[in-house]
Every structure is written in C-alpha cells, then in structure tokens.
Amino acid sequence: MKVSDALSGAIFLALAIFIFVYSTGLPPMPGQRYGAGAFPIVIALGLGGFSLLQIVQTLRRRAPGTPWVELPEWARDRGVLFNFVLALALILVYVFLSERIGFIPLSIAILLLLFLRQGVSPKASVMVAVATTLAIQVAFADLLRVPLPRGILTDLLW
Amino acid sequence: MDTIWNAILLIADPYVIIVICLSSIFGLFVGAMPGLTATMATALLVPITFFMPTVPALAAIVTASAMAIFAGDIPGALLRIPGTPASAAYADEAYAMTKKGQAELALGAGVVFSAIGGIFGTVVLVLAAPALAEFALRFSSFEYFWLVCLGLTCAVFIAQSSPVKGMITLFLGLFVASIGLENPAGTPRFTFGSIDLMGGIEMIPAMVGMFAIAEVLRALTTARDALPPPPSVRGSIFKGQWRLTKKYPVQILRGSSIGTLIGALPGAGADIASWITYATSKRFSKEPEKFGTGHVEGIVESGAANNAAVSGAWIPALVFGIPGDSITAIVIGVLYLKNLIPGPLIFEKQADTVTALFVIFFLANIIMVPFGWLAIKTAKQMLSVPRTILMPVVMMFCIVGAFAITNSPFAISVMLVFGLVGFLMEENGYPVAPVILGIVLGPMLEQNFVTSMIKSDGSFLAFFARPIAGVLGVVTLLVWAAMLWRGFRAWRMGSPAGAATL
Numbered sequence: 001m002k003v004s005d006a007l008s009g010a011i012f013l014a015l016a017i018f019i020f021v022y023s024t025g026l027p028p029m030p031g032q033r034y035g036a037g038a039f040p041i042v043i044a045l046g047l048g049g050f051s052l053l054q055i056v057q058t059l060r061r062r063a064p065g066t067p068w069v070e071l072p073e074w075a076r077d078r079g080v081l082f083n084f085v086l087a088l089a090l091i092l093v094y095v096f097l098s099e100r101i102g103f104i105p106l107s108i109a110i111l112l113l114l115f116l117r118q119g120v121s122p123k124a125s126v127m128v129a130v131a132t133t134l135a136i137q138v139a140f141a142d143l144l145r146v147p148l149p150r151g152i153l154t155d156l157l158w
Numbered sequence: 159m160d161t162i163w164n165a166i167l168l169i170a171d172p173y174v175i176i177v178i179c180l181s182s183i184f185g186l187f188v189g190a191m192p193g194l195t196a197t198m199a200t201a202l203l204v205p206i207t208f209f210m211p212t213v214p215a216l217a218a219i220v221t222a223s224a225m226a227i228f229a230g231d232i233p234g235a236l237l238r239i240p241g242t243p244a245s246a247a248y249a250d251e252a253y254a255m256t257k258k259g260q261a262e263l264a265l266g267a268g269v270v271f272s273a274i275g276g277i278f279g280t281v282v283l284v285l286a287a288p289a290l291a292e293f294a295l296r297f298s299s300f301e302y303f304w305l306v307c308l309g310l311t312c313a314v315f316i317a318q319s320s321p322v323k324g325m326i327t328l329f330l331g332l333f334v335a336s337i338g339l340e341n342p343a344g345t346p347r348f349t350f351g352s353i354d355l356m357g358g359i360e361m362i363p364a365m366v367g368m369f370a371i372a373e374v375l376r377a378l379t380t381a382r383d384a385l386p387p388p389p390s391v392r393g394s395i396f397k398g399q400w401r402l403t404k405k406y407p408v409q410i411l412r413g414s415s416i417g418t419l420i421g422a423l424p425g426a427g428a429d430i431a432s433w434i435t436y437a438t439s440k441r442f443s444k445e446p447e448k449f450g451t452g453h454v455e456g457i458v459e460s461g462a463a464n465n466a467a468v469s470g471a472w473i474p475a476l477v478f479g480i481p482g483d484s485i486t487a488i489v490i491g492v493l494y495l496k497n498l499i500p501g502p503l504i505f506e507k508q509a510d511t512v513t514a515l516f517v518i519f520f521l522a523n524i525i526m527v528p529f530g531w532l533a534i535k536t537a538k539q540m541l542s543v544p545r546t547i548l549m550p551v552v553m554m555f556c557i558v559g560a561f562a563i564t565n566s567p568f569a570i571s572v573m574l575v576f577g578l579v580g581f582l583m584e585e586n587g588y589p590v591a592p593v594i595l596g597i598v599l600g601p602m603l604e605q606n607f608v609t610s611m612i613k614s615d616g617s618f619l620a621f622f623a624r625p626i627a628g629v630l631g632v633v634t635l636l637v638w639a640a641m642l643w644r645g646f647r648a649w650r651m652g653s654p655a656g657a658a659t660l
Contacts, residue, residue: 001585003582003586009326012326015330023347026345026347029343034611034612036341036345039341039603039604040336040347040348043332043336047326047330047333050322050329054322054326057322072585080378083378084375087374087375087553088375091371091577092574094567095567095574096567107554110553110554114549115546118378120544124547128547132551132554133554136555136558140558145209146558146565147565148558148561
C-alpha cells in the first residue's frame with residue numbers, strides 16, 4: 001500500500017503525541033530528576049519533530065489531485081492480494097491455534113494452502129508440505145528440544 | 159601465541175567443522191536465491207545457533223553471511239537479477255560479460271576478489287579492534303553516550319533514502335527499545351498490563367520479522383513466474399584471475415579499504431559499499447567508457463568491497479557494541495544471548511573466543527573459493543528451486559524459529575507485526591536499518607544518558623568536560639548542525655531536492 005508521505009507522517013506524529021502524553025504520566029525516580037519518562041519524552045519530541053517536518057515538506061511539494069492512498073500494482077490482482085492477506089492470516093491462525101491443534105497438522109495445512117494458492121501442483125504440494133514439516137519437527141523438537149506444540153497428536157507422538 | 163593455539167583447538171572440533179560446512183552451503187544458497195538476503199540468512203540461522211555453544215554459533219553466522227554476500231553475484235551474472243542487494247551495483251556489468259561469453263571470468267572474479275576483500279577486511283578487524291579496545295577502555299558513560307549518538311546519526315546520514323524518513327524510523331526503533339521493564343528506573347513502560355510486553359520486545363523475533371517475513375510478503379506480491387533458466391558455466395572460472403590481480407592491484411586495495419571502512423561505519427554495510435566502490439572504480443578508471451559494456455574492473459573493486467564490509471562491520475560491533483550493519487545488529491543480539499557482552503573488555507575476558515572468531519573469519523574467506531566454485535557449477539540446479547515453494551517454507555521456518563527463542567507464541571506475533579510494518583515501510587521508502595539500530599542501541603543510549611545525568615547532577619556541561627567526550631560531543635553536534643544547515647538551505651531555495659538532502 002502506497003500512502004502519501006504526509007499521511008504516513010501524520011500517523012507517526014500521532015504516535016509521537018501518544019508517547020509524549022503517556023511518558024509525562026510515568027512516575028519520577030525517587031530523588032532523581034530523570035525518571036522512566038525522560039528518555040521516551042526525548043523520543044517523542046524527535047519523532048514528532050521529524051514527522052512534522054515530513055508533513056510540511058510533502059504538502060509544500062504536493063501537486064493538487066495526488067491521491068492520499070494508492071493501491072500498488074500488485075494489489076489490483078485479486079489473487080495476489082488474497083495470497084498476501086492469506087499469508088498474514090495463516091501466521092495469526094498459528095499463533096492462536098498451535099497449542100490446541102499442534103505443530104504438525106497445522107504446519108502441513110498452512111504450507112499446503114500457500115503452495116496450492118500459488119499454483120504448485122497438488123502432488124508436489126503434499127510432498128513438500130509433509131517433508132518440510134517433518135524436517136522441522138525432527139530438527140527443532142527432537143534435536144534442539146524446542147517444545148513445539150503437539151496438540152491433537154499428543155498421544156501419538158514419540 | 160597460547161591464545162591462537164587455544165583458538166585453533168576450539169575450531170578443530172569436528173562439530174565446528176561440520177557447522178562451518180553446512181552454514182557455507184546454507185549461506186551460498188540463500189545468497190544466490192534472489193529475494194533472500196545475507197541479513198535474512200543470518201536472521202534465519204539465529205534460532206538454530208541459539209542452541210549451540212558460542213564458537214560454532216559465531217562460526218555459523220560468519221561463514222553464512224560471508225558466503226551469502228559472494229553468492230549474490232551468481233544470479234547477477236547469469237540472470238541479471240542480483241541475489242542480494244550487495245551485488246546489485248554490478249549485476250548489469252556482470253550480465254553484460256555473460257552476454258559476451260565471459261560468464262566464467264565474471265563469476266571467477268566474483269569469488270576470488272570476494273575472498274581477497276574478505277581477508278583484507280579480516281586483517282583490519284584483527285589489527286584495529288584490539289587497538290581500538292585498548293583506547294576504549296578509558297571510556298565512561300559520557301563517551302559512550304556520544305559514540306552511540308554519532309553511530310545513530312551516521313546510520314541516518316548514510317542511508318540512501320530520505321534522511322527525514324531515516325530519522326523517523328530511527329526514533330521508531332528507539333521507541334520499540336523503550337517498551338518493557340528493562341530501563342534504569344525499572345518502571346514498566348508501554349506495557350498496558352500485558353505480561354508479555356513487560357519483558358520488552360524480543361530483538362530476534364523482531365528482526366526475523368523485518369528481514370525475513372517482510373521478504374516473504376514481498377515475494378508473494380511480485381511476479382509469480384519462475385526464474386528463467388540460467389546458462390550453465392562450463393569453463394574454468396579461475397582462468398585469468400591471476401592476470402586480473404596483477405592488472406588491478408590498486409582497484410583491489412581501494413575496494414577492500416573503502417569496503418572495510420564503510421562496513422565499520424554504523425548503519426551501512428555491504429550493499430552501500432559496493433555501490434560506492436563501483437562508482438569510485440569508474441571514476442578513477444583509465445577506461446571509464448568501457449563500464450557498462452561488460453568490463454571486469456568494477457566487479458573486481460566492488461566485489462572485494464562488499465565482502466570487506468562484512469568483516470569491517472564487526473569492528474564497532476565487538477569494541478563498542480555498536481553494529482556496523484544489519485547483520486552485526488543481529489550478531490550483537492546473539493552475543494548477548496551467549497553472555498558475551500560486546501565492549502573493550504571482551505578482548506581480555508574472552509580472548510580465546512575472540513581469537514577463534516578471527517580464525518573463523520580467515521577460514522570462511524579461504525574456503526569461499528572451493529565452496530564458491532561448487533556453487534557456481536551447481537547454479538543451474540540451485541536457481542531452479544521455485545520461489546513459490548521456497549517462500550512458504552521460509553515462512554514456516556520463521557514461525558518455528560521465532561517461537562524457539564522464548565517458547566512463547568507471543569514471539570510469533572511480534573514477528574508478524576514487524577514483518578508487516580517492515581513490508582509497509584519499504585513500500586513507502588522508509589529505511590529499515592535505522593529501526594534495527596535504534597532497537598539495538600536504545601537501551602545503551604538511555605543507560606549511558608541517565609548514568610551521565612546522575613553523575614553530573616543534571617548538568618549538560620559535564621558531557622563535554624572529559625577530553626575524549628568533549629571531542630566526540632563537538633563532532634556529533636557539528637554533524638547535526640551540518641545536517642540542519644543543509645536542510646535549511648535547501649528549504650530556502652525551495653528546491654524539491656531539499657527533502658532528499660537534509
């Protein structure tokens with residue numbers, strides 16, 4: 001997504017204002033002049049200052065009629081846009097469901113979906129999805145002892 | 159002498175040797191695949207090195223990053239698509255050579271002069287770092303405060319995009335660093351009652367997000383078609399390299415020196431080094447008209463420069479804990495995880511490990527020649543791996559890797575957020591490197607600032623009272639003033655370029 005520099009500057013300015021307000025409310029360190037809020041206030045001033053500079057600069061040079069937000073070329077292709085959103089959504093799904101469902105089934109499903117959506121042949125998709133998942137399971141769970149969630153396979157896994 | 163012997167013993171372990179070989183292959187593959195960068199290779203390795211002892215962990219990162227920077231040359235020469243941004247400066251030139259039937263010479267020059275540049279950078283690292291550390295032993299919080307300021311300014315100054323955007327992302331990084339409980343006052347900041355946020359934003363998942371997930375997202379949005387099949391490389395790649403070495407000694411030396419220096423400057427790494435040295439090569443060449451038509455001179459100089467930068471970036475990283483590029487920004491995170499605190503004392507307290515690191519650097523750049531040869535010969539097979547398969551696999555690996563550092567799904571969310579933000583930032587011309595630098599240096603900046611303020615009882619003058627601090631402070635203020643002055647002048651002239659020059 002292409003956003004006008006003035007608009008993205010405004011977003012950062014809003015963030016700076018938030019940081020400033022939040023930091024002024026932080027308690028001071030007992031007996032010291034500089035507490036937990038001092039450093040974030042400096043950050044807020046810096047971030048705000050440069051965001052403001054960027055907004056002014058962009059507006060001064062802005063040709064009338066330039067769009068504020070522009071969809072990039074790739075987002076006009078619905079299939080590509082869908083894949084993009086799908087990838088983000090699948091990571092979120094993993095965050096929320098991995099405990100319950102487990103790494104192995106979820107990983108196979110995520111990989112399969114992404115492969116198939118991008119036009120990989122079904123046979124290759126299944127093979128690579130299963131092989132990758134098992135390789136990660138062996139490498140991380142068995143060799144490196146990372147507690148990858150077992151989920152529905154808890155009783156079946158070695 | 160004892161230290162060197164101990165260091166060699168540390169490396170002669172079969173486990174370390176296997177790690178070096180595997181990470182070489184990994185680095186070559188990642189570097190050669192367009193869309194996967196050397197920084198990404200490092201970020202992907204971190205979750206695995208997390209479970210290794212210190213020496214093999216560092217060995218893995220050093221070899222993989224050095225190999226990846228060289229391997230970026232391969233698709234550049236064969237397909238005109240640079241494998242990493244560090245090879246972009248001369249991809250056209252190398253491809254023009256391939257068109258003329260000189261693919262062997264171009265690729266051979268890539269591997270040979272990458273190795274020479276890497277070794278040059280390592281020699282400088284070995285000589286300069288301990289000397290600098292000796293000097294830095296006298297530094298107090300005042301000196302460190304200015305040093306970090308200078309480093310951060312440098313990162314913005316060198317960035318190729320608009321410096322205003324660089325400043326914005328730098329402050330964004332500093333903000334991210336301030337989240338959590340880890341601050342001099344021990345007060346939770348920006349945590350909103352979340353236990354996960356109390357611990358702060360874990361650096362590794364954030365970097366995996368910015369450097370790997372953002373690339374995966376980008377790959378999903380760019381062309382879905384496979385790469386065109388590359389031509390095979392049949393002849394000997396080493397033929398004629400000795401002749402080039404004798405013909406271009408000045409270029410090799412200049413490329414390696416500038417590369418090391420740019421690597422050592424915070425925020426700029428191999429990619430900027432190769433752009434600048436390609437330009438200097440053309441500028442000082444006796445036959446500048448040949449550039450762009452498949453002339454090897456620029457490849458010799460900038461090919462050496464980008465690998466020299468990889469080594470040079472470790473100098474400030476080891477001595478001050480200030481990363482020289484985004485790879486060493488990740489490295490600093492790894493060093494902390496391994497309880498190896500970067501700083502001047504590292505050369506005394508961990509002499510064996512540091513010497514082992516130096517030996518690994520030499521080793522990595524030497525084995526680059528045979529491994530590089532292998533990579534060039536198998537380039538056709540390597541480049542035939544479809545990106546439609548590769549990218550989802552990388553994504554799954556990132557998910558598990560981010561999880562592995564803290565064993566919590568929260569790290570995956572952090573990775574996701576930073577991946578999306580990183581992607582949007584790059585789409586809109588905001589540089590990512592200053593964010594990472596801000597995250598790494600934020601705690602150091604605050605710590606030294608607050609300590610100094612307490613020591614000086616709130617007086618800013620104390621920041622200039624010690625001689626070295628005074629010099630560093632004045633230099634920093636001068637750089638800031640110069641930046642402001644340039645911006646102001648451009649502003650008054652009302653030139654549209656003003657935005658880009660401030």
